[in-house]
Amino acid sequence: MTPPRPFDADPAPEPVAIDVSGGDAEPVDATPAAEVIAVAPPDAPEAFEDLTQLPLLLEALLFVADHPVEEAYLARALEVSPQRVMRALDDLADTLREAGRGIRVQRGPDGVVLVSAPEAATQVERFLGLELNRRLSTAALETLAIIAYKQPVTRGQIDAVRGVSSDGALQTLRARGLIEPAGYANGPGRPTLFRTTQRFLQHFGLERTGQLPPLPEEVDIPLSEIGAQLGLDEQAIANALAEVEAAADAEPTAEEQAAAAALELSADASALASAAEQAFASAQRPDSDEA
Numbered sequence: 001m002t003p004p005r006p007f008d009a010d011p012a013p014e015p016v017a018i019d020v021s022g023g024d025a026e027p028v029d030a031t032p033a034a035e036v037i038a039v040a041p042p043d044a045p046e047a048f049e050d051l052t053q054l055p056l057l058l059e060a061l062l063f064v065a066d067h068p069v070e071e072a073y074l075a076r077a078l079e080v081s082p083q084r085v086m087r088a089l090d091d092l093a094d095t096l097r098e099a100g101r102g103i104r105v106q107r108g109p110d111g112v113v114l115v116s117a118p119e120a121a122t123q124v125e126r127f128l129g130l131e132l133n134r135r136l137s138t139a140a141l142e143t144l145a146i147i148a149y150k151q152p153v154t155r156g157q158i159d160a161v162r163g164v165s166s167d168g169a170l171q172t173l174r175a176r177g178l179i180e181p182a183g184y185a186n187g188p189g190r191p192t193l194f195r196t197t198q199r200f201l202q203h204f205g206l207e208r209t210g211q212l213p214p215l216p217e218e219v220d221i222p223l224s225e226i227g228a229q230l231g232l233d234e235q236a237i238a239n240a241l242a243e244v245e246a247a248a249d250a251e252p253t254a255e256e257q258a259a260a261a262a263l264e265l266s267a268d269a270s271a272l273a274s275a276a277e278q279a280f281a282s283a284q285r286p287d288s289d290e291a
Contacts, residue, residue: 054088068111118205145276152193
């Protein structure tokens with residue numbers, strides 16, 4: 001047997017079990033038994049029972065939020081399905097509008113947010129010292145109307161409808177925060193596409209662009225005129241317009257159509273529709289000199 005090295009400790013004696021009856025002691029295993037700890041499963045989120053309180057709670061959550069909130073995030077916060085949140089938001093929007101409250105529910109690409117009612121826009125902006133509601137020029141209003149109804153569109157497409165350059169109007173609308181870039185179109189030079197913003201919806205008292213007043217009639221823009229503006233052949237333009245029209249036909253939903261019929265549109269929104277009608281009609285007049 002190899003003697004222990006100087007720094008090795010002497011082995012501890014094995015514990016023995018003492019037989020009180022006087023029998024020989026027997027060694028026992030010194031390793032303690034592993035302790036078994038029962039881990040309870042995490043508590044599942046409680047189901048929301050009083051669904052009539054959902055609009056109230058959504059209003060509270062949107063009130064304290066300082067930015068648009070996605071519907072899925074609201075559903076997680078309230079532990080309900082996104083479908084219930086969507087229905088409750090519709091109920092809240094109807095309640096606020098029908099009761100003549102000073103706030104509205106506004107849905108946008110970034111989520112849901114509470115905004116001031118369009119009827120109070122003048123007083124709100126006077127209180128905040130803003131200048132957003134300065135009256136737009138005819139050129140700016142026409143340009144904005146074309147973008148609102150045909151978005152996303154390029155500057156060349158806007159010019160083709162109006163018959164004149166829209167550079168100044170686009171700069172004004174971007175400075176007011178009413179339009180924004182929306183990517184680039186496929187084609188020569190990849191021109192910038194423009195679309196309306198969430199501020200546009202608030203400015204015109206809308207919850208979504210699908211609630212814009214319908215145009216009284218479709219206006220056909222000559223392909224030759226569009227081709228001259230964009231530098232494309234008529235067949236390429238015809239194919240592109242066919243794709244856009246097919247997509248536009250599939251966009252409106254039953255919910256959007258019902259909301260558009262029930263919504264009382266502000267005077268600004270009606271003016272926007274009138275501007276769009278005039279702008280599209282002017283595209284058919286060969287001698288149009290509108291600025």
